[in-house]
Amino acid sequence: MPRVAVTRRITFNAAHRLHNPNKSDEWNRETFGKCNSPNWHGHNYQLFITLEGEPDPETGFVYDLAKLKQIVEDNVVSQVDHKNLNLDVPFLEGTLTSTENLAIGIWNQIKPHIQGADLVSVRIVETENNIVEYRG
Amino acid sequence: MPRVAVTRRITFNAAHRLHNPNKSDEWNRETFGKCNSPNWHGHNYQLFITLEGEPDPETGFVYDLAKLKQIVEDNVVSQVDHKNLNLDVPFLEGTLTSTENLAIGIWNQIKPHIQGADLVSVRIVETENNIVEYRG
Amino acid sequence: MPRVAVTRRITFNAAHRLHNPNKSDEWNRETFGKCNSPNWHGHNYQLFITLEGEPDPETGFVYDLAKLKQIVEDNVVSQVDHKNLNLDVPFLEGTLTSTENLAIGIWNQIKPHIQGADLVSVRIVETENNIVEYRG
Amino acid sequence: MPRVAVTRRITFNAAHRLHNPNKSDEWNRETFGKCNSPNWHGHNYQLFITLEGEPDPETGFVYDLAKLKQIVEDNVVSQVDHKNLNLDVPFLEGTLTSTENLAIGIWNQIKPHIQGADLVSVRIVETENNIVEYRG
Amino acid sequence: MPRVAVTRRITFNAAHRLHNPNKSDEWNRETFGKCNSPNWHGHNYQLFITLEGEPDPETGFVYDLAKLKQIVEDNVVSQVDHKNLNLDVPFLEGTLTSTENLAIGIWNQIKPHIQGADLVSVRIVETENNIVEYRG
Amino acid sequence: MPRVAVTRRITFNAAHRLHNPNKSDEWNRETFGKCNSPNWHGHNYQLFITLEGEPDPETGFVYDLAKLKQIVEDNVVSQVDHKNLNLDVPFLEGTLTSTENLAIGIWNQIKPHIQGADLVSVRIVETENNIVEYRG
Numbered sequence: 001m002p003r004v005a006v007t008r009r010i011t012f013n014a015a016h017r018l019h020n021p022n023k024s025d026e027w028n029r030e031t032f033g034k035c036n037s038p039n040w041h042g043h044n045y046q047l048f049i050t051l052e053g054e055p056d057p058e059t060g061f062v063y064d065l066a067k068l069k070q071i072v073e074d075n076v077v078s079q080v081d082h083k084n085l086n087l088d089v090p091f092l093e094g095t096l097t098s099t100e101n102l103a104i105g106i107w108n109q110i111k112p113h114i115q116g117a118d119l120v121s122v123r124i125v126e127t128e129n130n131i132v133e134y135r136g
Numbered sequence: 137m138p139r140v141a142v143t144r145r146i147t148f149n150a151a152h153r154l155h156n157p158n159k160s161d162e163w164n165r166e167t168f169g170k171c172n173s174p175n176w177h178g179h180n181y182q183l184f185i186t187l188e189g190e191p192d193p194e195t196g197f198v199y200d201l202a203k204l205k206q207i208v209e210d211n212v213v214s215q216v217d218h219k220n221l222n223l224d225v226p227f228l229e230g231t232l233t234s235t236e237n238l239a240i241g242i243w244n245q246i247k248p249h250i251q252g253a254d255l256v257s258v259r260i261v262e263t264e265n266n267i268v269e270y271r272g
Numbered sequence: 273m274p275r276v277a278v279t280r281r282i283t284f285n286a287a288h289r290l291h292n293p294n295k296s297d298e299w300n301r302e303t304f305g306k307c308n309s310p311n312w313h314g315h316n317y318q319l320f321i322t323l324e325g326e327p328d329p330e331t332g333f334v335y336d337l338a339k340l341k342q343i344v345e346d347n348v349v350s351q352v353d354h355k356n357l358n359l360d361v362p363f364l365e366g367t368l369t370s371t372e373n374l375a376i377g378i379w380n381q382i383k384p385h386i387q388g389a390d391l392v393s394v395r396i397v398e399t400e401n402n403i404v405e406y407r408g
Numbered sequence: 409m410p411r412v413a414v415t416r417r418i419t420f421n422a423a424h425r426l427h428n429p430n431k432s433d434e435w436n437r438e439t440f441g442k443c444n445s446p447n448w449h450g451h452n453y454q455l456f457i458t459l460e461g462e463p464d465p466e467t468g469f470v471y472d473l474a475k476l477k478q479i480v481e482d483n484v485v486s487q488v489d490h491k492n493l494n495l496d497v498p499f500l501e502g503t504l505t506s507t508e509n510l511a512i513g514i515w516n517q518i519k520p521h522i523q524g525a526d527l528v529s530v531r532i533v534e535t536e537n538n539i540v541e542y543r544g
Numbered sequence: 545m546p547r548v549a550v551t552r553r554i555t556f557n558a559a560h561r562l563h564n565p566n567k568s569d570e571w572n573r574e575t576f577g578k579c580n581s582p583n584w585h586g587h588n589y590q591l592f593i594t595l596e597g598e599p600d601p602e603t604g605f606v607y608d609l610a611k612l613k614q615i616v617e618d619n620v621v622s623q624v625d626h627k628n629l630n631l632d633v634p635f636l637e638g639t640l641t642s643t644e645n646l647a648i649g650i651w652n653q654i655k656p657h658i659q660g661a662d663l664v665s666v667r668i669v670e671t672e673n674n675i676v677e678y679r680g
Numbered sequence: 681m682p683r684v685a686v687t688r689r690i691t692f693n694a695a696h697r698l699h700n701p702n703k704s705d706e707w708n709r710e711t712f713g714k715c716n717s718p719n720w721h722g723h724n725y726q727l728f729i730t731l732e733g734e735p736d737p738e739t740g741f742v743y744d745l746a747k748l749k750q751i752v753e754d755n756v757v758s759q760v761d762h763k764n765l766n767l768d769v770p771f772l773e774g775t776l777t778s779t780e781n782l783a784i785g786i787w788n789q790i791k792p793h794i795q796g797a798d799l800v801s802v803r804i805v806e807t808e809n810n811i812v813e814y815r816g
Contacts, residue, residue: 304603305610375548376599401553403551403552403553
C-alpha cells in the first residue's frame, strides 16, 4: 500500500531571547550576539507538521488535517502564540529557546496525540533565512 | 558518481469536491466539512516533480527539465488544468480527489515516461497550509 | 493629523467559470479559452482589504483589524469560501465572475459596514500572475 | 522628465506588546486581545521604503539604494532590530507600538536624511495578514 | 462606471552590468560597487504590468490578460529573456541598465500597443529587496 | 541524543551560460536552447545549506548559523556574487555551469570547513520553477 506524507502549516508569533543562565553575561553576549538582547525580540514562526501513512480508502486522507490542526492548536499554539517562549511556556521550561529546542519540544507535545499515522517531521521557519527540522 | 535531485515546479488550477458516493450525504458532510460543498470549490495547485540521477558529463543535467515539463504537460496538466478533478480526469476516475490520491495519480501518469533518472517525489502544494508528498 | 492605510489579507478557495449566457458557446470558448471549461475550475483567492484613516490615540489603530476580519468573514467569506462563484453567491447573481466583478462585488458587500475609516482598496490575487484592484 | 519610484526592503525582528498605560488592564485585554499578552510577543517585520524622483542621467538611479539602506540601518534598524519596541526604542517612547505608529515613527526617522528624492511611502508587513502604509 | 486595475505578472532572466562608458573605471567602481563587476551578473526579473479601465459588460474584463501577455512577450520578453540587457536589447541601446531605466524602456515598448484601457504602472521586482515602479 | 537539521538561506546574483566547448554551436543551441544565449543571462540564486547534528546543551545550537554564514560568504559568495559563473569562479573552472554542477561545487567548497556537525544538503533555487539538491 502506498505511503504518503501530509503537511499542515500553522503560524504563531512569539517573543524570546537566547540566554544561558548558567553562564556569564559576557559569555551570553559573545555567544548569542543580538539574540541575547535583554528585553526580548520576536518572530513570526511558521510551523510545518508532517505525518506519513497510507490514505484511508473511505476518505482518501492519510490523516484528517483539521484534526491535526486542532491537536497543534490545543497542545502547542495555545501555549506559544503571542507568548514569551522563555517565560510563558510550560513545555519549554528550563530549556534554551533555540529553534532546535523549540522543534524538539513541539514534537514531544504532538507525538502522543497522533494515532493511525506516523509523525515524521516538525519543521520551523523562524525567519526567511533560518529553518530547523526535527525528524524524531 | 554524485547523485543530484532536480525539481521542476508546474502550476495548474482546478475544481474539485471531496465526496464518497458509497456513503450518505450526512457522513460526507461530517467527514469532509466545507470540502464536501456540493457545487465544487477549487485551488491553484503547485506541483513539484523531483528526479534523481547523475549529471550527464556532456550537459551537466540530471534530466532535461524542458523535457520533464513537456512530459508533465502532456500527461498531467492537459488533463487537470482548468478542469474538474471529479468529472473530467480519466486518471482519477473512481478515485476520491484528495490531494493524497492526486499525488499518487500524477506519479503513475509520469513514471512510465521517465528514463535515465529516477522519479523520487511528487509534491503538491494545495494551499499555503496543506502540502502532500508521495515518494512511490 | 496623519492618515495611515491598513490592510488585512483574507484567503478563500472557490470554483468558477467564465461564461456569458447571452452569447453562443463558440463565442464563449473563443473569448474565455480554458476559463470557459464547462465543469468549472478554481483558485486559492487572496483578498487584501485596505482602509485609510487617522490612528485612534487610545489604541494606535486606524481600525480594529479583528473587527474588519469579522466583517469580511460575515459578508464575503461565508458566501464564497469553498463555494461556486457562479452558482452559490447571492451578491454575484447575474454577474460574470471575472476577478474584476468579484472585486466590485466584495467592495459593495463590505462598504456599508465600515465606519470611522475609509475603504480605499479591494485587491484580489487570483493566481501568482493575475491581480485585480478596485478603489471605488 | 519621468519620475520613478524605487523601493528598498529591509527586515528586522522585534518584540512588542499593545498596552495603553492610561487605561485599565481589563480595557487593554478587551481592546487588544492576545496582542496585550503581558510578557510580549514579536514579529519578523518587513519594511519597504519608497522614494520617488527623476533618474540621474549619469547613474540611472533615482537614489542610491545602498545609501538608503545605510540611512535606514543607522536611523531605524540599529534601534529596533532584536529589540523591544515598547522598552528600547527612543523614537517610539510614549507611543503605543501599533504598526501604524511604527510606520509614522520610521517615516520621521528617515525623512530628514533624504535629499534629492522624495520619501513617498513607508510600508510595514507585520505578518502575512497585516500590512500598514504611511505616505506622509 | 467603475474603474478597475488589472495586473499581469511576467518573469524573465537576464544578465546586465551597471557601467557608464563616459566615466572612468574608478568612478564606475565607486558608484556602482559590485553591480559594476566587469563580466556581468544577472537577475530573475519579475515584471508587473497594470492597466486600468472599465470592465466590459460582455466579458467582465478590463482587458484580456492573455492579449496583454502576448503584447509583453512580443515587445519585451522576446528581447530581454535570457539576454544581456547591455548588449542585446535594441530598446535599451545607449541606456544605463538600471532598473529605473528598464521600467521606462518597458513602458515605452508596451504603451503604443494598449488600446481600450490605460497603462498605469510598470513595476519590476529585481530582487526581493529592490523594486522599481514607473507610472508614466 | 536527538539529531536536528538546521538550514541557512543565503542569496547571490550571478550571470552564466550553458555551453559545452567540446561540442558544436548547433549542438549547444539544440541542447540548451535559450540558456545557451551567447551574451549570458543570469539569476537571483537562493542557496539553502543544511547541517545536521545534536544541539549543544550550552547553546541549544546544532551549529552557529552566523559562523555558517561566514563560511559560505568566505568560500562561496565572495566568488560567485555579482560574478559570471563561467568566467570568474575558480571552483567552477572547466565545469558546465548547470545548477547541478553548481550545487556539487558549493558542497565541495563548504564541506572542509564544517566540523562538529554534518553537511547534509546543498539546495539551490535557481528560479521559482527550477530547484536542485545535492546531498553528498
